[in-house]
Amino acid sequence: xxxxxxxxxxxxVMDHFRRPRNVGELDxxxxxxxxxxxxxxxxxxxxxxxxxxxxxxxxxxCRGCPTAIACGSAVTELAKGRHIDExxxxxxxxxxxxxxxxxxxxxxxxxxxxEAMAEAIWDYTHRCISADDRDGESQDV
Ligand code: FES
Numbered sequence: 095x096x097x098x099x100x101x102x103x104x105x106x107v108m109d110h111f112r113r114p115r116n117v118g119e120l121d122x123x124x125x126x127x128x129x130x131x132x133x134x135x136x137x138x139x140x141x142x143x144x145x146x147x148x149x150x151x152x153x154x155x156c157r158g159c160p161t162a163i164a165c166g167s168a169v170t171e172l173a174k175g176r177h178i179d180e181x182x183x184x185x186x187x188x189x190x191x192x193x194x195x196x197x198x199x200x201x202x203x204x205x206x207x208x209e210a211m212a213e214a215i216w217d218y219t220h221r222c223i224s225a226d227d228r229d230g231e232s233q234d235v
Pocket of ligand 1: 131133134135136158159160161162200202203206
């Protein structure tokens, strides 16, 4: 069901846009990811806190269109509580499906959420590897 025959937005997009979940920042984030859309200049940033390989908490901020705001809300809801590998498997298609489909013009907005999510996980993984390297160096001394 959509908001109306003339609306390009599904009910799910409108719900996430009007009541976005997980908006804000995490001061103690374990990973931060940013993605931008060259075509429109919209930007999204996602913060994740990871405990026992699960995304314990997640926040996002978006400077963008209503669909991008909805995609940020949807991708953070999809990732929250998931194992880091499951969250890493979230794609733009996953986000689009969660939102009940997007118009051709708005399809790139779902990339923004998925890419920012992937960047946050990459940042988390990179920090873990760097910490492991530091631990290894200290053991060698
Ligand atoms: S119009 Fe560019 S992210 Fe939505």
